[in-house]
Amino acid sequence: MINGIKPLERSLRWGMVGGGGTSQIGYIHRSAALRDGTFSLVAGAFDIDAQRGRSFGQSLGVAAERCYPDYATLFREEAARSDGIEAVSIATPNNTHFAICQAALEAGLHVVCEKPLCFTAEEAQTLVELCEKRQKIIGVTYGYSGHQLILQARQMIADGLLGDIRIINMQFSHGFHATAVEQENPSTRWRVDPRFVGPSYVLGDLATHPLFLAETMVPQLKVKRLMCSRQSFVKTRAPLEDNAYVLMEYDNGAVGSMWCSAVNSGSMHGQKIRIVGEKASLEWWDEQPNQMRFEVQGEPVRVLERGMPYLDHAALADDRIGGGHPEGLFEAWSNLYRRFALAMDATDRRDEAFLADFWYPDVHAGAMGVRWVENCVRSADTGAGWVEFR
Ligand code: NAD
Structure with missing residues (x-):
């Protein structure tokens, strides 16, 4: 492209x-x-x-x-x-x-x-x-799920380069709402009002992003149960949380953690994901999206660069500009919209063969985020205990 x-x-x-x-x-x-x-x-x-x-x-x-x-x-x-x-x-x-x-x-x-x-x-x-x-x-x-290096990670994990997946660390924690900025900012005001956002603030607004990055990278893992603890550091936001921690257990025995926050003072965006396997780990951070760390136990760290020919063809197909040049949010979104167009077109043509093998954040991805937030709220509101994922 x-x-x-x-x-x-x-x-x-x-x-x-x-x-x-x-x-x-x-x-x-x-x-x-x-x-x-x-x-x-x-x-x-x-x-x-x-x-x-x-x-x-x-x-x-x-x-x-x-x-x-x-x-x-x-x-x-x-x-x-x-x-x-x-x-x-x-x-x-x-x-x-x-x-x-x-x-x-x-x-x-x-x-x-x-x-x-x-x-x-x-x-x-x-x-x-x-x-x-x-x-x-x-x-x-x-x-950011449209970023090329997310698909690179998906392919490397599918190819077994990490071995069995053991740990998934996720976070999306910025500091922009460390004080009650909603008093001055209408775009933030509705975000902390249950009439507009339902049962959660940062769990739904922020955490569902890295949750879907993990789903994209390791599609075979399913959440079995989770426990969630949430806080409203700016008191007027209660019962909605502006900070939360979630622990998860997956069906293969792997574990995951999520830290989502709008009160992480000094942090710009802080969306990060680290996937740890039995042999190696991958780490990606949206503030430096063109690099992904590939760390094999016992070997020097490798930093994979977007746009380089050693990457998988799925990661290269979405490039609009060569490696070494800065890009990020706009490109990732554009990749999603290109995929949405292709999925719409294939659906209209009833091209089941194309769709069977085609990835994009679809209605099931949206539904998973909603179910996950529901389970987190259920856990947090019953004393941060484990709840079976349903
Ligand atoms: P905003 O308050 O800044 O803007 C909302 C816009 O919708 C305004 O133009 C408003 O006039 C319009 N609007 C409101 N109700 C409407 C209605 N019934 N019919 C037509 N227009 C209506 O909000 P925002 O920050 O742009 O967020 C909008 C949505 O985007 C939210 O769901 C938010 O969670 C989401 N969002 C997603 C991302 C992301 O990374 N995917 C980032 C920011 C916001």
């Missing part, structure tokens, strides 16, 4: 719900979706404020009559057009995801949804079943 050849002959007609001009994440969706020409933005209900959303949509080049006041009108009006949207991205606060996903699937659209997909395992199951019934996909934007 380094030469920019488009991976699909067509561009999916695409709309957005949310992600308006004041939002944190809208621009990242657009830059990722539009990067390779696999999507073209033709409609949207971009903002909770209809007028602001219309002006913003027009500023992006979307026709005035296709900038809608709300998602219900967007789906209804677009379904009535012969050139209506085929796919929609949902980048609104968490409490709206389930209803908008459901409405989009019912309207016959493919979906890209922000995490968390929804709030309960029952809701997640409803979406899984609706995807099957409607023959549509949901892609979930666990952004």
